[in-house]
Amino acid sequence: MKAPVSWIRELVDLPAEVTTEVLTDRLTALGLKLEGIDSADITGPLVIGRVLTKEPEPQKNGKTINWCTVDVGEANGTGEPQGIVCGAHNFAPGDLVVVILPGGVLPGNFVISARKTYGHVSAGMICSVRELGIGEDHDGILVLPPDAGVPGDDVFGLLGLDDEVIEFEINPDRAYALSLRGVAREAALGFGVPFADPAVRELPAADGKAWEVVVDDPAGCPVFAARLVSGFDPAAPTPEFIKRRVEQAGMRSISLAVDITNYVMLELGQPIHGYDADKVVGALGVRRAREGEQVTTLDDAVRKLSVEDLVITDDSGPIGLAGVMGGATTEMSGSTTRILVEAAHWDAVSMFRTGRRHKLTSEAGKRNERGVDPLLPGVAADRVVELLVEHGGATAEPGFTLVGTAPERTAITIATDLPARLSGIDITAMTTVESLRAVGATVTEQDAGTIEVVPPAWRPDINDPYDLVEEVVRIVGYDQVPSVLPRRATGRGLTRTQRLRRRVGRTLAGAGLVEVVSFPFVGEATFDKLGLPAGDPLRVTVGLANPLSSEEPAYTTTLLPGLLEAASRNVGRGAPGVALFETGTVAFPADNGAAPIYGVHTRPSEAELEKLVEALPVQPQHLAVVLAGERRRAGWWGAGTDAGWTDALAVVRRLAADLGVRVEVGAAARMPWHPGRCALVSIDGVQLGHAGELHPSVCAAYGLPARSAAVELDLDALMAAAADVTPGPDFSTMPLAKEDVALVVDAGVTVAAVEAALREGAGDLLESIRLFDVYTGEQIEEGQKSLAFALRFRAPDRTLTEAETGAARDAAVARAAELTGAVQR
Amino acid sequence: MSGPNTDYDPVEVAAVSPAELEAARDAALAAIADAADLEQLKAVRSEHAGDRSPLALANREIGALPPQARKEAGQRVGQARGAVNQALAARQEVLEAEHEARILVEEAVDVTLPTDELPVGARHPLTTGAELIADIFVAMGWEVAEGPVIEAEWLNFDALNLGPDHPARTMQDTFWTEPADNHVVLRTHTSPVQARTMLTRGVTEEAPIYVVCPGRVFRTDEYDATHSPMFHQVEGLAIDEGISMAHLKGTLDHFASQMFGEGITTRFRPSYFPFTEPSAEVDLTCFVCRGTGLKGEGPDTCRTCRGEGWIEWGGCGIVNPRVLQACGIDSERYSGFAFGMGIDRTLMFRHGLEDLRTLFEGDVRFTTAFGSEL
DSSP, X not given: OEEEHHHHHHHBOOOTTOOHHHHHHHHXXXXXXXXXXXXXXXXXXXXXXXXXXXXXXXXXXXXEEEEEEXXXXXXXXXXXXXXXXXXXXXXXXXXXXXXXXXXXXXXXXXXXXXXXXXXXXXXXXXXXXXXXTSOSOXXXXXXXXXXXXXXXXXXXXXXXXXXXXEEEEOOGGGGGGSSHHHHHHHHHHHXXXXXXXXXXXXXXXXXXXXXXXXXXXXTTOSEEEEEEEESOOTTOOOOHHHHHHHHHTTOOOOOHHHHHHHHHHHHHSOOEEEEEGXXXXXXXXXXXXXXXXXXXXXXXXXXXXXTTOEEEEETTEEEEETTTEEBSTTOOXXXXXXXXXXXXXXXXXXXXXXXHHTTOOOHHHHHHTTXXXXXXXXHHHHHHHHHHHHHHOOEEOSOOEEESOOOOOOOEEEETTHHHHHHOSOOOHHHHHHHHHHTTOEXXXXXXXXXXXXXXXXXXXXXXXXXXXXXXXXXXXXXXOOOOOOOOOOOOOSOHHHHHHHHHHHHHHHTTOEEOOOOOEEXXXXXXXXXXXXXXXXXXXXXXXXXXXXXXXXXXXXXXXHHHHHHHHHHHTTOSEEEEXXXXXXXXXXXXXXXXXXXXXXXXXXXXXXXXHHTSOBOOEEEEEEEEEEEEOOBTTBOOEEOOHHHHHHHHHHHHHHHTOOOEEEEXXXXXXXXXXXXXXXXXXXXXXXXXXXXXXXXXXXXXXXXOEEEEEEHHHHHHHSOSSOOOOOOOOSOOEEEEEEEEEETTSOHXXXXXXXXXXXXXXXXXXXXXXXXXXXXXXXXXXXXXXXXXXXXXXXXXXXXXXXXXXXXXXXHHHHHHOOEEO | OOOOOTTOOGGGOOTTOHHHHHHHHHHHHHHHXXXXXXXXXXXXXXXXXXXXXXXXXXXXXXXXXXXXXXXHHHHHHHHHHHHHHHHHHHHHHHHHHHHHHHHHHHTXXXXXXXXXXXXXXXXXHHHHHHHHHHHHHHTTTOEEOOOOSEEEHHXXXXXXXXXXXXXXXXXSOOOBBSSGGGOEEEOSSSHHHHHHHHHXXXXXXXXXXXXXXXXXXXXXXXXXXXXXXEEEEEEEEEEETTOOHHHHHHHHXXXXXXXXXXTOOEEEEEEEETTEEEEEEEEEEOTTTTTSOBSTTSSSBOTTTTTSSEEEEEEEEEEOHHHHXXXXXXXXXXXXXXXXXXXXXXXXXXXXXXXXXHHHHOOHHXXXXXXXXX
């Protein structure tokens, strides 16, 4: 909402010392937030001049310039006529014009100086409205009316250039402030000065005779006012003050009749529509649109109507989208002489829905959907008629049609100490009552510290006791709220899951991984890039009805795409290697039907809440890792090593060790991993996810180094398996006995299988087992491999004898032979 | 080697003559002093103090002397050997010390060599920032509540007094999941977590609600330097007996000074949010100019707050009783406050970030600058 300061001051008698800055500060404190202040970008001297002489001088370039002398009074310091070259021709000696003298600055930082041009010294400039920044007209210079003033007069005031325009951000609950009436009322409230309500008017008695109006839907249109004027002069110009104010408010000046309806809307907040009465056939009607109807609105769009849209009709059918935009068939034109004026109160929800349905925002719709004072229609129509008569030479036709009445406001009962209790400010009952009266409410005092409050008609947002509290507190001042810490919080600290999540992040960062936060939006192309086969479960997504990009219309089922893109970006920016991780939500459709919408007056039952939750997608937390390129850097110490499948598994194992979880690893083949270098990670047989080297095609698709590796795990499952309270380990300090064994097995036998067999066979004396070498080559047969394990034995209570350790080792080897065909080398 | 010779005349025994002993001792001492390193000293020890050294041989001859001569000869030999052994030990100590010192010198390295073989990891400032905020509140006895990012429309809107036709719904451009009539959205704020907390926990005199809800939220904003379709919020909710705006102000002032430093406080301006009434915008003392509005000593205006001295931080208010009602809380008995602000935006202020997108690009140079705690 843009409000000229001069207009505000016209409606409220603000003290002179209230500057624009003081005014905006006060209004911001009351809830009308300052967005910005527009002011003219001109520095004087800018004065009235009277053209004394005007000599046309044709030039070689075909143009004719005028060499003028202009009386600018004493403004030039000498009182002598000022010589000025002017290219325009729409004036004559004797005319009053606007002159900017050397030293002045026009908008666009255009500095005026005396300069030699066309063989003269031109000492200043005669201005057009466009040069002054107050209009678009550049056909000629601005010629002032003969009674505008005398030469040398400052014209800032005359042209409104000294005016400032305040732009406010208006919250949905302050729709009344989308008018000068509302802004001025707040200003009056803010400075405790009287307010001249422009909506207070003496109205003729409603007789229904202006025009026949039939309202079929009184719920959608509780009040409809109509007036008629005739003999309007369609050529009459818009008076300067109306034009200026309409433009200051950010609207275009179109024609006198349209400008007047907009002017009154700005003044009062009531949207108004003017019809060319000669184009309206029969009675005006208000009803919901019928199936298949359409209407062409003023913006020349053909709009297919919904049965929920409120429309204005005449005998021809719908002629306008009620309250939002008028129709083309009855539009006022350059030949309109009879104007039918409509001002109506509309159901805000219906307006909101129609605006949204037709993606149509208009100044009228914006006000109607937020709620307008229902007492205004008759007043606004009368005000429009007054201005059409005054400035358009029209005659007000007798008759005033007013259908319906404004709905009654219900009284709200409130304890007088509620504002004090909820604000923490010491607010007396008297202050409460006075503040509510100041905002226009009718307050009746009841017994026992309660009052009954009827909110003013222009405040449809006030319905509850708490709404009244806000009114009182904003008048007392939000800056009066004291600062007191509540003392009763009895929290139990972070939950176990929250602590575990931090632990996971710290462990991964400690392993040299950098956390990434990426967007969860994916599409088919994303999954194609990952090489997922058709029908892969990860392709079954929760779709978005209104995605930002049609390429990525779904919520992701995997964290890898975001990580791979980030890795690719880092590599593209020159990183020799990158190790990233992300934790976050992935989503899988639940397919349990729609989530119910319940009422809001009582709490839903447990069963109802459960239904709500069941309808939501399954949303586990995942953890993903991408390792690409150099993992250990090359340097003066020697070569570096690139990330590979082992690094991916090392991350998994490190994390598992930190969380006290035993993960099992087995071979798997799953895109986007290399089919021979992918591990399925599980806990107690429950699958957790995969880790390993990425498929070469995926590395290529993302532009990542060959052998880049990745992990994706179900973080919820991993954290659920984490040791709750870790029992203190029991370990022996007796001497250690070492035995190394080398076993030859078929190449297809896994290390895990051999190790498990050794462990089983070695028995309780085995403290640890670790593979330290794998050998294939000349010394053993082809298709076989040699695995060297270091076995470490220790007893809890004694030094082991050689015989004991030897026996345990032999038992271990024997079990490995039995289960895996291992032969000791 | 000879056996005892009782008839032997000691005067004639040359081996233990004082002159020879002296010569042998002096030769030994000279050799010891000449030994340049431990290796040489080892050879000297063998030659002059070993089994076949003159002094050892002389010692052995003492037994062959007549008893009357043994004492004196023994003393002389003993003194000579003692002197040699002492000198050996002393020289050994010196040479060992020299050796050790030399090794340490030889082993010196250029300590300025790089040692960056292992990569350095880091956690994302959005994660650690949310933790920092959570910790500030946990320290006051609050709890951290969480909920799903894909949420029921009823919980995201209706329960929070944002009815289907509430104009505020257009203020929050919502991502709807398919099919749209499933009434499931990507949550537009973390407020549904507040609703869930009230619905599942309720509130009693013994267990009031004091929770913060940090989390990821979505709106259909085009992605640019200050807007993102995904961002992060932290909201707070307190429901207890006798809660007022003063408690809200106290809590936010504390939060502000913990997050941005002593002397940073908040200011309220009337505003509108459907879930609170009265509602306020929260401004934060500009922590760059510390409220002066000036850049340094002036006269230029502060770039961060554009001379206002305050920065918009978030929204807050007293929980609308309609919300309490929908969530099954006795609004006659309990009142509450709620607040919410962007974590991304808060971090942008705190760390002087120019472009929101740096948070989501995943450039490791950005993230590693913050380490593993904020």
